[in-house]
Amino acid sequence: xxxxxxxxxxxxxxxxxKDTPFIVxxxxxxxxxxxxxxxxxxxxxxxxxxxxKVTHKSQDIVEEIDVEDVVSQFLYSDGESFHFMxxxxxxxxxxxxxxxxxxxxxxxxxxxxxxxxxxxxxLDIKLPxxxxxxxxxxxxxxxxxxxTGATKYVKVETxxxxxxxxxxxQGEKIRINVETKEYQERxxx
Amino acid sequence: xxxxxxxxxxxxxxxxxxFFVDRGYLEVETPxxxxxxxPESSIENFRTELISPYKESIPLFLTPSPxxxxxxxxxxxxxxxxxxxxxxxxxxxxSPVHNPEFTMLEWYKTGIDADKNISITEDLVxxxxxxxxxxxxxxxxxxxxxxxxxxxxAGFSLEENLSEKALAEKNRKNHIPVDDDDNWEILxxxxxxxxxxxxxxxxxxxxxxxxxxxIKTLAADxxxxxxxxxxxxxxxxxxxxxxxxxxxxxxxxxxxxxxECAEKEQNSLIPVLTDPEYPDIFSTFPDCSGSAIGMDRLxxxxxxxxxxxxxxxxxxxxxxx
Numbered sequence: 001x002x003x004x005x006x007x008x009x010x011x012x013x014x015x016x017x018k019d020t021p022f023i024v025x026x027x028x029x030x031x032x033x034x035x036x037x038x039x040x041x042x043x044x045x046x047x048x049x050x051x052x053k054v055t056h057k058s059q060d061i062v063e064e065i066d067v068e069d070v071v072s073q074f075l076y077s078d079g080e081s082f083h084f085m086x087x088x089x090x091x092x093x094x095x096x097x098x099x100x101x102x103x104x105x106x107x108x109x110x111x112x113x114x115x116x117x118x119x120x121x122x123l124d125i126k127l128p129x130x131x132x133x134x135x136x137x138x139x140x141x142x143x144x145x146x147x148t149g150a151t152k153y154v155k156v157e158t159x160x161x162x163x164x165x166x167x168x169x170q171g172e173k174i175r176i177n178v179e180t181k182e183y184q185e186r187x188x189x
Numbered sequence: 190x191x192x193x194x195x196x197x198x199x200x201x202x203x204x205x206x207x208f209f210v211d212r213g214y215l216e217v218e219t220p221x222x223x224x225x226x227x228p229e230s231s232i233e234n235f236r237t238e239l240i241s242p243y244k245e246s247i248p249l250f251l252t253p254s255p256x257x258x259x260x261x262x263x264x265x266x267x268x269x270x271x272x273x274x275x276x277x278x279x280x281x282x283x284s285p286v287h288n289p290e291f292t293m294l295e296w297y298k299t300g301i302d303a304d305k306n307i308s309i310t311e312d313l314v315x316x317x318x319x320x321x322x323x324x325x326x327x328x329x330x331x332x333x334x335x336x337x338x339x340x341x342x343a344g345f346s347l348e349e350n351l352s353e354k355a356l357a358e359k360n361r362k363n364h365i366p367v368d369d370d371d372n373w374e375i376l377x378x379x380x381x382x383x384x385x386x387x388x389x390x391x392x393x394x395x396x397x398x399x400x401x402x403x404i405k406t407l408a409a410d411x412x413x414x415x416x417x418x419x420x421x422x423x424x425x426x427x428x429x430x431x432x433x434x435x436x437x438x439x440x441x442x443x444x445x446x447x448x449e450c451a452e453k454e455q456n457s458l459i460p461v462l463t464d465p466e467y468p469d470i471f472s473t474f475p476d477c478s479g480s481a482i483g484m485d486r487l488x489x490x491x492x493x494x495x496x497x498x499x500x501x502x503x504x505x506x507x508x509x510x
Contacts, residue, residue, distance in 0.1 A: 007282065017366060029282040032386070033421045033431045034406050035378045036231050037281065040387070054365055055382040057375060058282075 004064045006039045006056035014116070014123060016063040020045055021123055022052060029058070046124055049099030067123060069114040074107045082107065082125070084115050095122045105160035106131055106178055127178045132187050133157055138170040194492070198500050201317055201488050202273065205294060208316045209271040214296060217270045219258030221277075222249045225464040227257050227407070228449035233280035234459050235289075250461055251277035254481060255295050256407075257467075260435075263297055263477060264470040271296035273484070280458060283506050285496040286427055290505070292484040299477040302434040303408070303418050306478040307332065307396055310422060310430060313482075314394070317491050325391055326424050326490045333389075334399040335416070342388040343380060351401060351415055356380060373403055387426070395423045405448055408433035422482075424490045432480035442468040 009015070013024045022043035031037045037058040044051050056062060072084035072093060082103070084093045093115055097104065106127050107113065116124035137155035150166040154174075162176060164183045173187040210216065224247060226234060235251040252258075255272045262270055276293040283289070298306065311328035318327050339347035343359070350359055356376035360367045365379050389395055398420035402410045408419035418434035436442060450463055485497040498504040 029284050029287070030382055030386075031231070031281055031287075032378055032382065033428055034229075034231055034400075034404055035374065038378060038382055040382050052364060053383050053387075055379045056366070057371075060368065 002064045002066060003061045005058065006060040006062050007037070007058035009039055009041060009056075009062065009064075014065045014067050014118065015043065016065050017043060017052060017054065020050075021065055021118055021121065023124060030055075044099065046099050047096055047121070065118050067116045067118045069126065070117045071112050072115045073112050074109055076109055077104055077107070084113070084122075084125075086115075087112060093117075093122045095125065100125065102181075103127065105156075105158045105181070108158060129178055130175050130184060131178055132173050132175050133160070135164075135168060135170050135172050135174060138164075138168060140169075194500060195502065197492060198488055201491065202484075204317055205273060205313070205484070208313055209296060212269075214269045214271045214298075215267060217259065217262060217267070217272050218274070219252075219255050219262070219272065221252055221275060223252050223257060224249055225257075225462045225467070226250050226252065227467070228446060228453050228461065228463050229253065230405075230449050230452035230456060232278055233457065234461050235277045235279050236459050236461070248462060251290075253278050254293055256479070256481075259295060259297060259479075260474065261470055263299075264472075264474045266473075269296070269298050283504075285498070286483075286486055288485065288497060288501055288504050288506075291497075291501075293481055294484050294487075295479065295481040297435070297477050297479045299475045301478050303398070303420055303432045303478050306432045306480050307420070310432070310480060310482075314487075314491075317487070319491070321493045322491050323425075323493050325393060326493075328394070330394040330396050330422065331390065332396040332398060332420075335397060335401065336399065338385050338389065338397060339380075343384040347401070348415060351403070377401065377404070389423055389426065391423075391425050394429075396420045397423060405445055406433065407436050407442065407445060409436045409438075424487075425495065427486055427490070427495075428483075429486050429490065430480060430482040432478060435474070435477050435479050437471055437474045437476060439468045439471040442471050 009024055009027055011024055011027050015022050015024060022045050024041050025044050026042035028040045030040050038055050039058055040055045042053050070086055072086050075083040075085055081097055082095045103125055114126040115122050116126060133156040135154045136157050139152060151163050152166055153161050154164050154168055155161050162183050164174060168174060168186060175184040175187055177184055232253050234253055236248060238246040238248050240246040254276050255274050259270060259272060273294050275290050277290050281287045307330065311330055314328045336347050339345060345359060350356060353373045353376060357367055360376055360379055363384060365383050399416040400419050401415055402417040406417060406419060408417040411418050420432050421428050422430040446468055485501055488500045489497050
């Protein structure tokens with residue numbers, strides 16, 4: 001655990017506020033007219049889904065927590081929690097889905113991910129910025145539909161529905177931006 | 190910064206100058222290097238020195254606004270004046286709305302108060318707006334008092350909760366962490382910045398006025414009220430301008446100097462020099478309203494941008510590695 005000045009807080013920093021671990025989801029420096037310098041942050045507790053908005057003086061000392069990235073295999077989801085296994089120790093982690101149910105669209109059973117751990121708690125699951133997923137359900141393009149920029153919806157292997165160009169077919173692999181959940185390009189094997 | 194934006198910026202600067210010249214203001218140039226500053230505890234400054242091979246060097250400061258010398262001109266009977274100049278502020282985090290040196294427009298109009306200066310500012314924005322200017326930036330402005338903003342967005346009356354104890358309590362109630370040594374100003378700003386400012390309406394420019402007079406400034410107080418006669422202009426949530434009915438009472442200015450000098454001595458990273466005689470100029474100072482605009486911010490908004498780096502030819506973040 002380390003003490004840092006609030007001015008050094010960045011998006012993605014893990015902080016201890018009111019003895020609870022939070023991840024910083026938004027950070028903004030503000031110096032109001034005729035006021036001292038402040039840092040306005042939005043925090044999220046991934047276990048409970050609680051969102052906290054706080055403003056610190058830039059000079060305030062806040063508690064940054066030293067988290068550890070643990071490579072873990074995604075086993076399954078039971079609808080309420082994700083279940084992972086530490087690939088080195090075989091220890092199992094249960095992570096409530098409450099504030100990260102969208103992650104189900106990017107987790108593939110059997111694949112390994114980085115689970116962010118601190119004090120026997122799992123705080124976050126790190127996903128790559130882009131992921132390649134196979135299209136499992138797609139309607140064929142309507143014949144004669146040649147309008148440029150025409151789109152349709154397809155489903156990928158994780159269950160996510162994505163808007164894609166009309167030429168994408170079932171069985172093809174597409175690249176998806178994890179943050180926006182948007183189609184980026186088709187991947188040719 | 191592309192060539193087109195350089196031309197647009199140049200045109201906006203010319204229009205700004207013409208706007209004030211047409212209205213009878215005198216354009217002035219005052220020192221950027223100053224041996225003393227007005228003490229402002231919320232600002233850190235740039236310090237340098239004049240060196241001489243034969244004498245002791247003289248400390249000088251880059252002015253954080255042209256206020257100090259423009260007020261000397263007013264006290265000597267200059268009448269309405271304006272200035273477009275560089276200003277310098279140290280220790281602010283470089284961000285989409287902060288560059289350590291920036292262009293400031295400052296003007297003083299005699300015989301009016303801060304409220305009357307709203308329409309001058311609206312006229313200026315009208316004169317600068319073009320086809321690329323979003324509606325959220327165009328005049329007319331909406332006006333809201335600090336009390337109205339607290340009632341609407343924080344859910345309580347600021348006027349009824351102005352004590353330090355009440356502010357600390359409101360912070361706790363709203364789950365905002367408070368330190369034992371947080372003073373009145375910190376407690377107020379934590380509430381304002383967490384609950385109020387992010388919620389201010391952005392569909393039109395917003396003039397937020399009547400700030401608590403507990404925040405020490407050189408704005409005149411509104412008699413028989415806890416408010417100071419000053420306002421800040423927001424466009425799309427960004428502070429663009431501030432304006433005062435200027436304090437003219439030398440005794441009150443001396444009191445301001447006493448408090449702010451002590452505060453600066455205690456907390457400033459860069460100590461500054463102030464002139465204890467400066468408050469004396471206010472014995473001949475006219476009733477007036479002064480307003481200042483961060484022009485990089487305004488130009489960015491007028492051109493439909495959010496980031497001032499879009500209108501600064503060489504932002505510091507680009508030229509410092």
